[in-house]
Amino acid sequence: MTGQLRIMAINGSPRKNGSTAKLLEAFLKGASEMGAETEMVNLYELEFTGCRECYLCKIKNGKRYGECAYRDGLTDVIAKVRDCDGFAFGAPIFLGDFAAQGKSFLERLFFPYTSYEGGDFSLNKNPKPTALFAAMNVKEDFLNEFYRGQLGNTEAWFKRIMLKDPYTLYSTDTYQFSDYSRYDAGLWNEPEKRAWRDEHFPIDLQKAEEIGKKVCEDASKKE
Ligand SMILES: Cc1cc2nc3c(=O)[nH]c(=O)nc-3n(C[C@H](O)[C@H](O)[C@H](O)COP(=O)(O)O)c2cc1C
Numbered sequence: 001m002t003g004q005l006r007i008m009a010i011n012g013s014p015r016k017n018g019s020t021a022k023l024l025e026a027f028l029k030g031a032s033e034m035g036a037e038t039e040m041v042n043l044y045e046l047e048f049t050g051c052r053e054c055y056l057c058k059i060k061n062g063k064r065y066g067e068c069a070y071r072d073g074l075t076d077v078i079a080k081v082r083d084c085d086g087f088a089f090g091a092p093i094f095l096g097d098f099a100a101q102g103k104s105f106l107e108r109l110f111f112p113y114t115s116y117e118g119g120d121f122s123l124n125k126n127p128k129p130t131a132l133f134a135a136m137n138v139k140e141d142f143l144n145e146f147y148r149g150q151l152g153n154t155e156a157w158f159k160r161i162m163l164k165d166p167y168t169l170y171s172t173d174t175y176q177f178s179d180y181s182r183y184d185a186g187l188w189n190e191p192e193k194r195a196w197r198d199e200h201f202p203i204d205l206q207k208a209e210e211i212g213k214k215v216c217e218d219a220s221k222k223e
Contacts, residue, residue: 030212
């Protein structure tokens with residue numbers, strides 16, 4: 001691998017300063033410390049939809065075979081992600097899964113790469129190291145009991161298409177509001193959440209930074 005690595009982070013949270021964004025910023029910081037050129041994309045700034053089922057990506061000998069032919073606010077981002085050397089995708093957990101906006105992005109990115117021909121499942125000629133981040137309100141034991149299966153499905157798609165397991169970091173028990181007293185939030189114990197955030201979130205940020213470095217190391221080893 002020669003030249004400067006291009007590493008991207010795709011933020012699937014509506015909040016540009018929320019927990020997901022902070023994890024992704026730490027990831028990019030790690031990558032930047034390794035000398036990579038980095039870019040953050042905030043999906044909620046873009047106008048796009050999930051897969052439209054045009055199936056142009058599957059037409060035999062089609063001009064758009066293996067590519068997403070639908071044009072909207074995601075088109076340039078998909079092109080950059082296909083081209084870059086490694087990327088992280090992060091989203092908050094909404095209703096027990098990665099938030100829908102981000103799943104729409106993954107449909108558009110991953111489905112054109114999937115082969116219906118038989119044989120190799122992934123048409124991806126440029127597989128790359130990836131990372132998968134999530135932020136959620138629930139504690140780790142709840143994540144393990146109820147969310148792992150669902151999140152494992154997305155992890156499996158990363159592996160199918162990028163041919164390697166993504167690095168994963170799931171940040172639990174996040175601090176959702178800047179001022180809990182303003183919200184109907186009796187379900188959560190604010191002092192406990194604050195203490196958890198103060199102690200554990202910096203550790204998650206450190207881990208995210210390390211993942212940014214590992215993604216660069218893996219990308220440098222390619223070819
Ligand atoms: C629509 C919606 C649904 C949510 N559903 C869940 C859920 O099922 N489980 C959970 O742990 N947290 C849930 N949350 C909380 C967020 O996942 C949590 O606050 C997360 O840390 C937000 O990340 P952010 O700061 O990056 O936006 C939900 C929040 C919203 C707005």
